[in-house]
Amino acid sequence: MFFSAAAAGVGSHYLSNLVLLTVRYLVFAGVAYVFFWVWRREKWHHRRIQPKFPERKHIDTEIKYSMLTCLIFAMVGAGIFVAKQHGYTLIYNKISDYGWLYMGFSLLVAIVAHDTYFYWTHRFMHIPAVFRHVHRVHHLSHNPSPWASFSFHPLEAVIEACIVPLLVFVLPLHPLTLGVFMMYQMGMNVLGHLGYEPYPQHFLRSRWGRLHNTSTHHNMHHQLVKCNYGLYFNWWDRLMGTNHAKYPERFEKAAGQK
Template sequence: MDLVLHLADDYLLDNAWARLLPLNDNLVHSSANFTSIMHHVQQSAWPRDYIPRQIISLIVINLVGVHFLYFLFAWLSYKFIFNHEMMRHPRFLENQVKLEIQSSLQAFPVMTILTLPWFQAEVMGYSQLYDNVEDYGWTYFVLSIPFFLIFTDYGIYWIHRLLHHPSVYKTLHKTHHKWIVPTPFASHAFHPVDGYLQSVPYHLFVFLFPLHRWLYLGLFVFVNFWTIIIHDSDMITGHALETMINGPAHHTLHHLYFTVNYGQYFTWADRVSGSYRQPESSLDPMLDIKKKS
């Protein structure tokens, strides 16, 4: 997020803050000649490294970003991938898409506040994000991608599984399982604490291991994209990577049966921990729609 904040400052926020809280012109120009005045760029009384400015900027950037990614990717998936026949399923709720969107929008502000300390720590230089590929080499750069996915997948697996424990399920995770047959708009329809907890491995990674800034930004976008894609209730089975990749069919079974396929990207944690269920055509929720017809 420090990279995003830097770019936002360069192209937008420096001017916005200068207009909102301008630096006292008398102090700026007291010893300046006419030429320097003419070329002076207006500055803010709150410089870039002023923590209150950083916090407010991060909140705004995060809120704008999460709404943009959510509506862009969820709409694309809903429009071009999601099978709208699934809305005839007997367990599909009345006005469900509207309710999913409302639940997501209610969660975003709280999730943003909860996530803020991680982003602020990045901006203050406490993470291991780096700028130059040469610092660790191209081999590490490439290998850090699967490492990031494996680390976060395993972390999310156990957080997700703990959220299904009876002592916390009703309070936190039940909100998300209201959507038995989800649409892509259900991807972020969480209790905000639930959504935050499942995001912790993504933030934790860059404080434990080096990761290139631009790569982190790309992976962050991919994470949001993947979270939306696996909520399209798709039950396409029989593809080559089905036993390795925790795709939409696996997550559809998770919403239908609750205690299987907790993984985010891969199936290995479910396999090792005994919570894996293989997607089969006989489990396709579309069969219930055909029965209803």
């Protein structure tokens, strides 16, 4: 009886998590796609990073793999739910336990940790044997659309999802902090696969632009493969010398051409 109730609770959490993940993906990627690729397609064409558009079959493939990724991400979420129920995570429910200041601090720590995790797992997935069997699926999108945001091989989806269990096992996090973190990573993921450069031409010359990545940065990674591995920030690419030499030039062209 207890087992059945527990299984029902996990199943219910899995389904709600799956719905939330799928809706979030469809809303973020869908709004970006409709705005840039449909409604403003001609008006913003001068900001296309790669002038040509991918064939419809490539976009269908992106959506198919993204739906599979949502299934896997929901499983990881259900696993975290079970771990929390048994007291294995550091997720806390009362904001007063740590205060608002800590919530902001923990969000920044989670973002920086994810950026570091992503860079090095990304480099790992570019080892030829791993790339061929795992990461190649994501690189089927040589000219990505916003729908490519979750387009991963199942094994890559597991690797991508593992940052959340790692965080909740070592860092006290409030569910609200986790929610904001998920929204941020989804927004930046869509930006990286936007296909357009929304930032102004002077962005890379600003203090924030020297730290933060752009749509051009990740688009070049899809097109050229062996460069620009970072997610949110540019410091790991700078430190490891993996920024493409023509990144500033490509950005200025996409952001400034008329």
